[in-house]
Amino acid sequence: MQGNYRENLGEAFVKMGEEFKDLVVVTADVSKSTKSIKFKEKYPERFFSVGIAEANAVGIAAGLATFGIPVIFTAYAVFAAEKPFEQIRNMIAYPNMNVKIVATHGGVNVGQDGATHQAIEDIAIMRAIPNMTVVSVADPGEVTSALRAILSIKGPAYLRLARNNSEIIHENEDQIDFRIGKAEVLRNGSDVTIMAIGMMVYEAIIAADKLAKENIHTRVVNIRTIKPIDRDTIDEAAKETGAIVVAEDHNCFGGLTGAIAEVLVSNTPVPMESVSLNDTFGRSGEAFQILKKYKLTADEIYKKAKIAISRKQNS
Amino acid sequence: MITQNRKVLLEEKARIIRKNVIEMTWRAQSGHPGGSLSLAEIMSVLYFEKINFDPQNPDWPERDRVIVSKGHAAPVWYATLAEVGVFDHQELWKLRQIDALLEGHPCIHIPGIEATTGSLGLGLSAGCGMALAAKMKKMNKVRIYVILGDGELGEGQVWEAAMAASHFKLNNITAILDLNGYQNDGATQDILNLGSYFDKWKSFGWNTINIDGHNIDQLVSAFDLGSECKDKPTMIIANTIKGCGASYLIDKPELHYSPPSDEQRNMALKELGF
Numbered sequence: 001m002q003g004n005y006r007e008n009l010g011e012a013f014v015k016m017g018e019e020f021k022d023l024v025v026v027t028a029d030v031s032k033s034t035k036s037i038k039f040k041e042k043y044p045e046r047f048f049s050v051g052i053a054e055a056n057a058v059g060i061a062a063g064l065a066t067f068g069i070p071v072i073f074t075a076y077a078v079f080a081a082e083k084p085f086e087q088i089r090n091m092i093a094y095p096n097m098n099v100k101i102v103a104t105h106g107g108v109n110v111g112q113d114g115a116t117h118q119a120i121e122d123i124a125i126m127r128a129i130p131n132m133t134v135v136s137v138a139d140p141g142e143v144t145s146a147l148r149a150i151l152s153i154k155g156p157a158y159l160r161l162a163r164n165n166s167e168i169i170h171e172n173e174d175q176i177d178f179r180i181g182k183a184e185v186l187r188n189g190s191d192v193t194i195m196a197i198g199m200m201v202y203e204a205i206i207a208a209d210k211l212a213k214e215n216i217h218t219r220v221v222n223i224r225t226i227k228p229i230d231r232d233t234i235d236e237a238a239k240e241t242g243a244i245v246v247a248e249d250h251n252c253f254g255g256l257t258g259a260i261a262e263v264l265v266s267n268t269p270v271p272m273e274s275v276s277l278n279d280t281f282g283r284s285g286e287a288f289q290i291l292k293k294y295k296l297t298a299d300e301i302y303k304k305a306k307i308a309i310s311r312k313q314n315s
Numbered sequence: 316m317i318t319q320n321r322k323v324l325l326e327e328k329a330r331i332i333r334k335n336v337i338e339m340t341w342r343a344q345s346g347h348p349g350g351s352l353s354l355a356e357i358m359s360v361l362y363f364e365k366i367n368f369d370p371q372n373p374d375w376p377e378r379d380r381v382i383v384s385k386g387h388a389a390p391v392w393y394a395t396l397a398e399v400g401v402f403d404h405q406e407l408w409k410l411r412q413i414d415a416l417l418e419g420h421p422c423i424h425i426p427g428i429e430a431t432t433g434s435l436g437l438g439l440s441a442g443c444g445m446a447l448a449a450k451m452k453k454m455n456k457v458r459i460y461v462i463l464g465d466g467e468l469g470e471g472q473v474w475e476a477a478m479a480a481s482h483f484k485l486n487n488i489t490a491i492l493d494l495n496g497y498q499n500d501g502a503t504q505d506i507l508n509l510g511s512y513f514d515k516w517k518s519f520g521w522n523t524i525n526i527d528g529h530n531i532d533q534l535v536s537a538f539d540l541g542s543e544c545k546d547k548p549t550m551i552i553a554n555t556i557k558g559c560g561a562s563y564l565i566d567k568p569e570l571h572y573s574p575p576s577d578e579q580r581n582m583a584l585k586e587l588g589f
Contacts, residue, residue: 095431
């Protein structure tokens with residue numbers, strides 16, 4: 001069954017508007033595509049579109065937050081995280097403002113709009129800023145609980161969503177226990193672990209099924225919080241499975257691949273492989289075509305898992 | 316209008332603030348004295364005459380907010396906050412020192428500092444957010460004051476904020492342009508000539524007022540006009556002199572980021588009557 005990240009995001013904005021009475025949403029002329037228009041319809045007095053002016057949007061969000069108001073700034077990841085990077089750093093992160101950046105269109109899965117609209121560096125950039133929490137959802141089912149989780153902590157956070165439809169992994173939203181800093185183990189296994197974020201979590205499950213047919217028992221972890229990362233779950237997986245594959249729709253530098261590697265080398269160094277963009281920009285095309293072209297697929301995860309396992313056996 | 320006695324007091328506060336700017340940058344041997352000195356009367360009138368502010372309770376929600384967006388003028392902001400009593404003057408002498416209260420550029424962790432600035436172009440956006448918040452919370456008495464530098468107007472974000480303030484009819488904002496004519500690399504007109512500041516702000520929909528930024532009476536009147544404006548944000552273009560009060564700094568853009576030597580410090584204090 002498929003769902004749509006942004007449809008769920010629109011509903012999540014409205015729900016959070018009820019749960020957080022002061023919540024304000026700021027956007028920059030993308031209320032339709034971020035679905036924050038639904039929040040605007042329900043709470044017009046708590047919604048500001050500031051025009052196509054992301055730097056100012058971040059500044060306005062920071063100013064609102066100084067009055068004790070929780071604020072969401074939402075836009076495409078390229079425009080939410082990358083265009084106003086310095087404003088996020090100096091106006092939100094350094095002063096530790098209670099502003100949440102909710103970014104749609106993360107990764108090359110964006111599709112036809114092409115590379116200008118495909119954020120492939122956003123996780124690396126946001127993760128590098130002190131005080132910033134960085135979260136990604138695996139499927140549309142997690143959107144509401146992820147949004148609630150970041151709103152429940154004080155201080156800045158970055159939530160990354162994909163643009164397109166995606167397979168539903170979490171069918172019963174009420175049962176989701178989304179906690180900042182805690183990964184979700186979707187499958188247990190002892191031969192190899194796949195650690196994924198975003199749309200790659202579903203691909204990881206498909207890869208695990210394929211590996212199972214060869215009697216390879218694969219652990220699948222939905223990392224959820226890239227920062228602060230769940231060191232215990234990573235360490236356990238390294239010790240118990242001895243081989244890791246990381247999967248992300250992001251460039252190979254500084255994102256989840258870097259985050260996992262940092263933990264592994266400091267605790268339990270084991271062979272690790274990455275399924276991510278090989279330091280390249282994306283391009284236009286249907287999402288499934290792009291993901292295939294850049295090898296962000298279950299097949300690629302499967303191959304990398306076999307490589308990681310063989311490296312473990314050779315070491 | 317203010318009484319002669321008030322005027323004398325505000326001038327005296329400006330003189331003390333100037334002295335402390337020189338003294339603290341001399342002790343730190345670091346910082347931006349010139350762009351701080353051009354603001355002395357503006358800060359004096361704001362903090363000692365105009366704004367609704369309790370130095371004993373600088374986080375009081377109903378206070379007016381001042382943002383010095385040209386954050387390299389941190390010394391004048393700190394000197395003013397010390398003079399009004401938010402923190403002790405002793406803190407000024409530890410400016411820019413490790414583990415001391417006062418950072419090189421203003422940050423919100425410091426009592427009385429309303430926004431983290433220093434990276435130019437940020438303050439007016441923060442001011443717009445505060446002005447929107449005050450309106451949302453029906454804090455109708457709260458005013459937001461944002462001090463911009465003329466060099467800072469090269470930042471596109473300032474104009475994004477200028478458009479937003481006008482669009483949202485943020486009549487609870489008064490911005491002050493510290494038009495001292497110089498920036499890091501030289502004369503502002505030579506580096507990026509914006510033409511008429513007055514025409515620009517007026518065309519962006521602002522209630523625009525042109526004054527002498529060292530004249531207490533004109534400052535008080537301009538701030539009053541800003542408070543009375545019902546449908547627009549106000550921009551006070553304050554014509555100032557960079558380094559005002561310390562002659563060695565005047566028309567010396569090369570001293571933009573240059574702390575006083577012993578001799579310059581002694582000369583400036585003498586000129587200021589100390």
